Amino acid sequence: MPDSPLYAAAAVAVIALAIAVVVLVGLKVLRSFRELGTDAERATYTTLHAASKAGRHLRTGLNPAGAAKASRQLRTLLGCDALAITDVSGVLAWDGPGEELRPRLMELAADVLSGGRTQVFNAADLQLSARKSGSIGAAVIAPIRAGSRVVGVVAAFAPSAGAGLVRATTEVADWVAAQVELAELDASRTLLMEAEVRALRAQISPHFIYNSLNAIASFINTDPARARELVVEFADFTRYSFRRHGDFTTLAEELRCIDRYLLLERARFGERVQVSLRIAPEVLSTVIPFLSLQPLVENAVRHGLEAKEGPGHITISANDSGAFAEVTIEDDGVGMDPVQLQSMLAGHMDGEHVGLRNVDARLRQVYGDDHGLVIETAPGEGTLITMRVPKSQPGHNA
Amino acid sequence: MSPAVGIAAITAVSVATAVIGFYGLRISRTTGDFYVASRTVRPWWNASAIGGEYLSAASFLGVAGLILLSGTDALWYPVGYTAGYLMLLLFVAAPLRRSGAYTIPDFTEARLDSLAVRRVTSLAVVIVGWLYIVPQLHGAALTIRTTTGLPPWVGSTAVVVVVCLTVVAGGMRSITFVQAFQYWLKLTALAVPIIFMVLVLGGNDFPGEAAPATNPTGLAPAGPYQNISLLVALLFGTLGLPHVLVRFYTNPDGHSARRTTLIVLGLLSVFYLFPTAFGLLGRVFAPGLAHTGQADAVVLLLPGRLIDGPAGELLSALVVAGAFAAFLSTTSGLVVSLAGVISQDVLGGSVRGFRLAALVSAMVPLGLAFMTDSLALAGSVGLVFAFTASTICPVLLLGIWWRGLTDAGAIAGMVTGGVLCGGAMVAGTVLGAAGTPFWLAQPAAWTVPAAFAVMILTSRATSARVPRTITKVMTRLHTPERPLATER
Numbered sequence: 014m015p016d017s018p019l020y021a022a023a024a025v026a027v028i029a030l031a032i033a034v035v036v037l038v039g040l041k042v043l044r045s046f047r048e049l050g051t052d053a054e055r056a057t058y059t060t061l062h063a064a065s066k067a068g069r070h071l072r073t074g075l076n077p078a079g080a081a082k083a084s085r086q087l088r089t090l091l092g093c094d095a096l097a098i099t100d101v102s103g104v105l106a107w108d109g110p111g112e113e114l115r116p117r118l119m120e121l122a123a124d125v126l127s128g129g130r131t132q133v134f135n136a137a138d139l140q141l142s143a144r145k146s147g148s149i150g151a152a153v154i155a156p157i158r159a160g161s162r163v164v165g166v167v168a169a170f171a172p173s174a175g176a177g178l179v180r181a182t183t184e185v186a187d188w189v190a191a192q193v194e195l196a197e198l199d200a201s202r203t204l205l206m207e208a209e210v211r212a213l214r215a216q217i218s219p220h221f222i223y224n225s226l227n228a229i230a231s232f233i234n235t236d237p238a239r240a241r242e243l244v245v246e247f248a249d250f251t252r253y254s255f256r257r258h259g260d261f262t263t264l265a266e267e268l269r270c271i272d273r274y275l276l277l278e279r280a281r282f283g284e285r286v287q288v289s290l291r292i293a294p295e296v297l298s299t300v301i302p303f304l305s306l307q308p309l310v311e312n313a314v315r316h317g318l319e320a321k322e323g324p325g326h327i328t329i330s331a332n333d334s335g336a337f338a339e340v341t342i343e344d345d346g347v348g349m350d351p352v353q354l355q356s357m358l359a360g361h362m363d364g365e366h367v368g369l370r371n372v373d374a375r376l377r378q379v380y381g382d383d384h385g386l387v388i389e390t391a392p393g394e395g396t397l398i399t400m401r402v403p404k405s406q407p408g409h410n411a
Numbered sequence: 412m413s414p415a416v417g418i419a420a421i422t423a424v425s426v427a428t429a430v431i432g433f434y435g436l437r438i439s440r441t442t443g444d445f446y447v448a449s450r451t452v453r454p455w456w457n458a459s460a461i462g463g464e465y466l467s468a469a470s471f472l473g474v475a476g477l478i479l480l481s482g483t484d485a486l487w488y489p490v491g492y493t494a495g496y497l498m499l500l501l502f503v504a505a506p507l508r509r510s511g512a513y514t515i516p517d518f519t520e521a522r523l524d525s526l527a528v529r530r531v532t533s534l535a536v537v538i539v540g541w542l543y544i545v546p547q548l549h550g551a552a553l554t555i556r557t558t559t560g561l562p563p564w565v566g567s568t569a570v571v572v573v574v575c576l577t578v579v580a581g582g583m584r585s586i587t588f589v590q591a592f593q594y595w596l597k598l599t600a601l602a603v604p605i606i607f608m609v610l611v612l613g614g615n616d617f618p619g620e621a622a623p624a625t626n627p628t629g630l631a632p633a634g635p636y637q638n639i640s641l642l643v644a645l646l647f648g649t650l651g652l653p654h655v656l657v658r659f660y661t662n663p664d665g666h667s668a669r670r671t672t673l674i675v676l677g678l679l680s681v682f683y684l685f686p687t688a689f690g691l692l693g694r695v696f697a698p699g700l701a702h703t704g705q706a707d708a709v710v711l712l713l714p715g716r717l718i719d720g721p722a723g724e725l726l727s728a729l730v731v732a733g734a735f736a737a738f739l740s741t742t743s744g745l746v747v748s749l750a751g752v753i754s755q756d757v758l759g760g761s762v763r764g765f766r767l768a769a770l771v772s773a774m775v776p777l778g779l780a781f782m783t784d785s786l787a788l789a790g791s792v793g794l795v796f797a798f799t800a801s802t803i804c805p806v807l808l809l810g811i812w813w814r815g816l817t818d819a820g821a822i823a824g825m826v827t828g829g830v831l832c833g834g835a836m837v838a839g840t841v842l843g844a845a846g847t848p849f850w851l852a853q854p855a856a857w858t859v860p861a862a863f864a865v866m867i868l869t870s871r872a873t874s875a876r877v878p879r880t881i882t883k884v885m886t887r888l889h890t891p892e893r894p895l896a897t898e899r
Contacts, residue, residue: 077875294587298662300511335765336513336751405513407521410887 063090064188071192072199075157075165080106083189087167091181094149095170098189101126101163111149111170114139122154122166129163131155131183133174153179155186159194206378210260213375214303217254218311218368221277228281243280246273254304261409264331264338265297267306271329274307278314286318291330296338300406302375308368309342309386309398316366317346317396337401345395354388369398376400379409413724417558420728424735425573428743431589454667456591458674461658463593465492465675466682467543467741468550471597471734473789474683476707478690479700484633485690488789489683491642491796493676495649500672503650506811506888508659508668514752515651515803522810524878525818531825533756535802537772538829539651540749542795544742544776546788550707551738552780553788557708558731564781570735571777574743578750578769587658593740594678600733601685604714604726608692611718637853641793644855648796651803689713707788710734746772783840794836797855801828801862809866811888816866817876824866831858 067086070079080098084106088096095109097118104118121139125132134152151174157165167186171178225247232240250273253266268290279286310327318325328343349366358370373386380402390396470492477485512518515536520529548567555566633641649655662668693700693709697716700709711734714726749772750765758764802825809816809824835854839847850857870877878884 076879081875335747336755405511405517407511407517407884409511 060090063087068192071189072196074196074200075100075105075193077105081108084108087185087189088169091169091178091185093169093171093178093182097168097170098165099168100165105165109170114149114152114170118168121152122168125154125156125166126163129156129158131179131186133179135174153182155179155183157186157190157193159190159197164190164193210302210375210378213371213378214260217251217304217307220315221274221311222251224281225277228277232280239280243277246276249273250277254307256303259410260303261300261406262303263297264299264301264306264340267301267304268292268297268329270304271307271310274310275314282314282318285324286314286327287324288327288329291328293331293333295333296331296340296404299338299402299404300409301338301340301400301402302372302379305372305375305400306340306342308372309400312366312368313342313344313346313396313398316349317344319346321346333404334401336403336405338404340400340402341397343395343397348390348392348394348396349388350392351390354390358386358388372400376402414559414561416724416728417555417731420732421555421559421569421735424732424739425569428736428739429573429577454662454670454674456587457658457662457667457671458678459591459594460587461590461655461671461675462678462682463590463595463597463740464658464744465652465655465679465741466594466597466737467792468547468734468738469789469792470683470686471601471737472550472553472707472710473546473792474686475689475693475710477789478687479693479698479706479709481633482694484638485789486687487638487641488645488793489679489687491645492649493679493683494642495646496672496676496679498646499650499655500669500676503656503807503811504659504668504672507656507807508662509890510884510888514748514755515656515807516752516756519806519810519821522878522884523816523818523821524880525821528806528818528821530756531822532803532806533752535825535829536752537749538833539795539799539803540745540752540772541776541779542798543652543792544745544773545779545783546791546795547738547742547745548776548780549783549791550734550788553707554711554731554734554738557705557711558727567777567780570738570742571773573739574746575770575773578743578746578773579766590740590744593736594682596736597733598682598685600729600736601682601689601710604730605685605688605692607722607726608714608717609688612692634849636856637849640797640850640853640856643859644793644797644800644853647800647804647808647855647859648798650807651799686710692717742773793853794839797853797858798829798832798836800855801832801858804859805862805866809863809870813867813870814881814885815870815874815877817870817873818878819873819876820866820868820870823869824862827865828858828862831861 063086067083067090070082070086073079075098084096084098085108087098088108093109095107095111097107097115098105099118099122102119104115107115117140121134132154134154136150139149139152149170150172152168152170153174154166154168156163157167167182167189169178169182169185225243229240229243229247232243250270253270253273275286275288306329310329313327318327326345329341330343331338331340333339354366354369357366358373360370369386369388377385384401384403387399387401388396389399470489474485474488477488507518510518510521512521516529516533519532520526548570551566551570552563553566555561555569556563659668659671662671689710693706693713697709697713700706700712705712711727711730714730715723717723718726746769750769753768753772754764758768805824805828806816806821810821832854835851835858838851842851
């Protein structure tokens with residue numbers, strides 16, 4: 014071998030590494046044995062550990078994937094040969110031998126499902142051929158009761174069904190029921206959050222409808238063509254705002270809505286409202302909550318510029334910032350008192366800026382607390398509102 | 412050419428890139444242009460931007476170098492690079508755009524409802540990105556060495572520093588217009604010298620040193636296995652390139668996305684005419700470059716050799732500037748998309764995390780570039796495509812078109828493809844170009860089918876793990892978008 018020193022060095026390194034690993038693992042095992050405590054303590058630990066592991070799998074409700082993993086833990090917990098979990102319509106999971114019983118399990122469990130009481134079946138009931146079933150001689154089937162309904166059963170199979178196994182199986186079934194109820198609670202919490210988002214969905218303000226119609230009315234005699242144009246814009250704006258489907262829209266659609274809105278506002282304010290835009294085309298297709306920008310622009314017009322003397326300027330910009338799209342709305346109007354704004358956003362008082370609070374609450378609800386509105390303002394200094402939403406939202410359909 | 416001209420060209424491009432990155436192209440509009448604003452990115456612009464980001468050092472220098480070395484066999488590279496877009500158009504672009512996911516890890520997580528798959532995909536994306544940056548840095552090193560005589564590490568370091576500065580300072584987001592500009596710069600930098608050279612050659616009787624058909628190196632021509640393997644790598648590899656996919660989101664709707672892809676095909680076809688012409692002219696007038704291991708530099712050296720005086724110097728400067736633009740644009744596009752993935756998966760998605768991730772994603776390939784030798788540029792990029800085709804491509808294709816894919820299958824397939832293809836790459840590096848058997852040098856023909864097979868078989872075996880959201884996700888991927896409600 015031409016480069017034997019190199020090989021020797023490599024071999025020594027590998028052997029040293031192997032020895033180190035063995036020593037480390039050995040030390041760890043030794044230490045863990047020393048610290049485990051008495052037999053009783055250890056038994057308690059194993060039981061609770063198996064239960065908490067099974068619980069994690071059941072927290073998504075009774076479904077095949079979760080039940081399959083949980084049944085493994087529950088079988089060791091009960092110390093039986095085989096364990097099955099069903100819901101009301103079919104077997105979800107079977108752990109252990111005796112799978113040939115699987116097709117008949119629902120038949121056996123029918124009484125338990127309707128009666129809600131634990132039942133014991135002996136070998137004759139199970140019609141087992143001794144050759145196939147191995148050691149299984151009896152079955153205990155206990156109902157899973159969530160609230161007043163029976164949502165499934167736990168079936169434990171063992172050579173014989175003593176009182177201990179019956180009691181333990183019933184307890185396990187009750188424990189599974191508690192986990193299922195927790196899962197249902199989780200599901201209803203999600204539903205509640207969705208309902209809340211829907212309830213928060215912004216409404217266009219009645220003031221705006223009234224003012225717009227008045228502004229249009231004033232053009233009917235002096236400039237009928239413009240009046241007609243404005244009515245069409247108004248119709249389009251309301252069609253967008255009143256649409257029923259979907260809680261999300263794209264930035265492009267929302268901007269188009271803002272365009273119509275500003276057109277109508279300018280019919281009223283004339284050249285007092287000036288708007289400039291700086292939109293990065295990359296973020297136009299970003300999904301945002303429906304009517305989440307228009308209230309911010311309306312806030313800028315209503316509370317920033319209306320009270321101000323002379324012309325006011327609104328800048329709307331949207332930027333691509335890594336994984337997020339950043340939308341800012343800036344006006345040079347009268348601004349707000351930050352302290353007051355803070356208590357309004359926290360929901361302590363009903364102020365004029367209900368639109369802002371609504372948008373803020375929805376953004377937090379949908380994207381988490383990191384994505385609320387960031388508002389920079391002071392009296393007389395104008396207002397800068399920043400909104401940051403993730404570009405990638407596979408769960409939300411615009 | 413004189414070093415001063417080269418340095419001037421490189422400095423000018425670097426400064427211009429940095430300045431554009433810092434200040435951006437900020438265009439303010441008034442409300443009158445609102446409709447225009449929401450439709451700004453015309454398919455032409457977007458297609459140019461895709462071209463700008465896609466055409467890398469391999470295309471700019473490597474293709475010409477390969478044509479010089481191996482003649483028509485090398486034409487498979489431009490064919491594969493371009494035809495990959497056809498695959499993208501047919502199989503991936505529209506469903507991925509509908510999915511609402513911006514990155515490939517986002518897509519796999521949403522499709523398979525599994526965080527573990529997301530982690531593995533992110534890892535694959537990061538590895539692909541790093542491997543893809545390395546040839547860009549090699550190209551920069553080669554350019555610096557050839558044109559200025561400075562040590563090669565200066566080139567790679569310069570590219571990394573410029574990219575880091577602009578990305579960390581918050582500029583050089585992959586701005587559509589900047590990238591579109593890069594495409595036209597690269598095209599001009601190749602087309603103008605070629606046209607001048609052809610005019611000069613046509614005008615006087617410049618003696619050629621060899622016939623175009625003569626092989627300057629005497630290397631054996633590639634067999635059908637190599638060509639098929641290469642085509643598999645390039646066709647399937649294009650599907651998984653992270654920085655290219657994101658561009659399709661800039662299209663306002665599906666129709667313009669399809670038009671964009673069509674234009675991209677045209678733009679790429681036009682572009683590849685010129686490296687091919689460079690390679691051919693190189694065969695006739697500078698076959699010596701193939702012997703000195705400078706084949707990849709043929710694009711940089713040829714104008715100076717064929718045209719004397721200041722005109723030659725200027726043309727050389729133009730080529731060098733175009734090459735550097737290629738390194739900078741491709742590297743920065745990759746660094747930005749890598750930093751996005753790393754910061755989101757490891758650092759929690761903050762702005763600081765993004766900057767840190769950008770530094771990491773630029774520094775690691777720099778280290779790799781220092782440790783490895785610059786092989787033929789087109790060849791090493793071909794290997795990166797093979798890696799992408801063996802890892803990301805199967806999970807994308809099966810994820811979009813097969814209901815039966817499971818998280819376990821996806822992970823098993825990606826790991827298999829990654830290990831096989833990565834192993835082949837490492838073995839190829841260890842054994843050296845001469846000692847590598849042909850099936851290790853071009854592994855895609857067996858690693859891609861292996862990855863697909865493992866993914867399909869494991870998914871079949873674990874069919875209980877098909878996510879429950881499958882019908883919802885598939886519906887979203889494959890039903891056409893709802894027409895815009897407010898469209899008039």
